[in-house]
Amino acid sequence: MLSGMRPTGKLHLGHYHGVLKNWVKLQHEFECFFFVADWHALTTNYDDTRGIEESVWEMVIDWLAAGVNPGSATIFIQSKVPEHAELHLLLSMITPLGWLERVPTYKDQQEKLREKDLATYGFLGYPLLQSADILMYRAGRVPVGADQVSHVEITREVARRFNHIYGREPGFEEQAEAAITKMGKKNAKLYRSLKRKYQEEGDVEALDRARALLKEQQNISMGDSERLYGYIEGGGKVILPEPQPLLTPDSKMPGLDGQKMSKSYHNTIGLREEPDAVAQKIKVMQTDPARVRRTDPGEPEKCPVWGLHKVYSDNETQEWVQQGCRSAGIGCLDCKKPVIDAIVEEQRPLHERAREYEGNPELVRSIIEEGCEQARDAARETLDEVRQAMGLAYR
Known part of the structure; x- marks a missing residue:
């Protein structure tokens, strides 16, 4: 099983609920490879790379703090395993241009990032680089949201085409x-x-x-x-197995404004945010506009804080919020306190685990170095077979 993230700096609770909690579960069910997708970061941010290195280490610490265990999963940096680039190049020789142009996210991202010059080969080819990432480790499962299934599908098509062309070895x-x-x-x-x-x-x-x-x-x-x-299956040798998408539920973590939690919306709570900062952010959250005064009744469904209650509060607390808000029996700060307490308590073990790594950057680097070595061993094995199948294994 393989999954990765672009290095964008410290992560927030949306990443934790949407990705990392799932990784922690999967690492005990599959042989997992989790990688920092630093080359993928260049496909849209090639013109400003100043923050990538710091972002890599901050993100890895967040992974470790969330419970990703280097003893249960292989954690590595994409660019430290150059075999990814070679497999990407070799796959580009057989991948029709039209396959890349029709990936739904290709035009969507161009539209969303119109201020950037994305008329580059790297941006066009990033789905194929993703395919190389997956096929390198012969991943049977790839955890993705519904909007990313198309990337797994093109990977399946590329693997199928490669096996069809090169799978019929002599004898x-x-x-x-x-x-x-x-x-x-x-x-x-x-x-x-x-x-x-x-x-x-x-x-x-x-x-x-x-x-x-x-x-x-x-x-x-x-x-x-x-x-x-x-x-x-009646075919030739399966050199690159076709992966299957492992659908993950959409993150239900709302941001401070009620929208999806995202750095783009400036509405996040950091994964390792300090308790006082968490409390302050939630205390100043906007609530139902109808509650101008403490005595005004409100409607929870119109309040961004209610979205956080649906993530963090039990049924009894949610019922207390529903009745208290609509009757003006509780104030907005009263309503926010259980959410603050729940988030701070959720983050407590994350802070404890993170301290070990924040104060010992060499430990983080040694974990990554070991993970990169493990990843390279697996990658070389795949590339040896790919080269041999393509007639490039010179002796």
Whole structure:
């Protein structure tokens, strides 16, 4: 499983609720690669790179503070693994220009960022760089929101095209049959039975069972495993497996003005914001305009603070807010206090974890160095197969 973020500096609670809490959960369910997408930052901010380095380290500390564990996941910086650039280049040789031009976010971003000159190859090609990021680690799952599914789909198309062009290696069937034998008599018999059921009867469940069987095999190499994936599907060797989107729910974290929390709207609460600053930001939040005086009744649905209650407050507190606001039984500061307390309490363990890293930048760098080495090992393995398939493995 692979996911990444552009380095934009310190993160806010929208990132925590929308991405990081999910990462913390996924790191215990998948082999996870989480990367700092610094090259992706250049696709729109190539003209001002002064803050990238500081933003990288601040963001990594936020990840660690949120509970992303370098012992459970590989954390690395994209540009420290140059294999990403090579795979991007090689994939660009086979990717039709029209595929990139029709990615929905291509024109959307151009429209949103009209003040920037985005008539660059880097901006056009950033979905393909994303594809290289994903395919480099043969990620089976990519956590994305609904608006990013198109990026996973183009990755699937690129992988399919690559496998179609380069997957028919000389002696493919002979090598596949030899790999089946290595599985042992019992597993080989089961694999052949499942292969027959899928190819002759169209039994999709048999295909899923065969894939699960191959994942369990200890006696065959990754290359043989990919060969047998392709063999059961009736094609060639699957060099670059097609990933699937892992849909994540949209972040329900509203900003201080009721809109989605975003740096663009200047309505954020920082992931590591100090308690006094959190309290001050919420105390000055706008409320229902109808509540001019303490005695004026209000409507929670018209108040941005209510959006925060829906994230942080239990049913009993929400009921207290609903009744108290509409009857003017509570004031706006009374209403805001449970939210302040809940956010400060949520951030408390984040602050505690962050202190270890804030005071020890060398520890953060050593975590990244180790993660980069692990990522490069996996990346080299993929690139070796890609080069060999393309006839570039000179001896």
